[in-house]
Amino acid sequence: MSGLDAFAGEREVASPADMEALGRRIGAALGAGDLVVLTGPLGAGKTTLTRGIGAGLGIRGPVQSPTFVLARTHPSLVGGPALVHVDAYRLGSPAELDDLDIDLAHAAVIVEWGRGMVDGLVDRWWEIEIERGWSGTGLDTACGTAGPHAAEMEDAAPRTVRITPRP
Numbered sequence: 001m002s003g004l005d006a007f008a009g010e011r012e013v014a015s016p017a018d019m020e021a022l023g024r025r026i027g028a029a030l031g032a033g034d035l036v037v038l039t040g041p042l043g044a045g046k047t048t049l050t051r052g053i054g055a056g057l058g059i060r061g062p063v064q065s066p067t068f069v070l071a072r073t074h075p076s077l078v079g080g081p082a083l084v085h086v087d088a089y090r091l092g093s094p095a096e097l098d099d100l101d102i103d104l105a106h107a108a109v110i111v112e113w114g115r116g117m118v119d120g121l122v123d124r125w126w127e128i129e130i131e132r133g134w135s136g137t138g139l140d141t142a143c144g145t146a147g148p149h150a151a152e153m154e155d156a157a158p159r160t161v162r163i164t165p166r167p
Contacts, residue, residue: 004030004163007026008164009163010161011160012160013045013159014158015156015158016048019045020049022161023048023049023050023051023055024053024055024056026128027052027053030053031080031081033081033105033108034126035109036126038114039129039130040129040131040132040159041132044130044159046112047112049130050063050083050112053108053110054074058077059074059075059076059077059080060077061074063083066086066087066112067089070090071084071102072084072085081106082106082107082108083107086102086109086111087111087112088111088112088117089112094116094120097114097118124165125166126163126165126166127162127163127164127166129161130159130161131162132159133158
């Protein structure tokens, strides 16, 4: 496996800037052949984390969600591995991911929405699960926990990030 052993476990990430900083540290530890599956709801911070991973790898950017192109390859600017950023949200099976013909051995690969999609492609990978917190009060809409300000409050909420080696 990679140098991600030091990151295994659970942590709270307070802000998008902190999520990107965590990604930079993870990216600096990744190497060719490493596969990371990102899991979490829309808006959890998967692409923000990947942006940081790209910075840590020293890749050519910008890192954006590859939802409509399925996969983007970002070459290294520092002689390291390329970053392949995959969005498996619209894929129906692991076979469709395999059909993308990603060079898993020579790149650091990040697969958003990849839970259940990488089994059989590689023997081992890392899963990073991001859970969105809620910074509201839990009171009803009259108290401001719904409506136009609710999304802003949820975006500002800390995230719980779990990093786990798989099989």
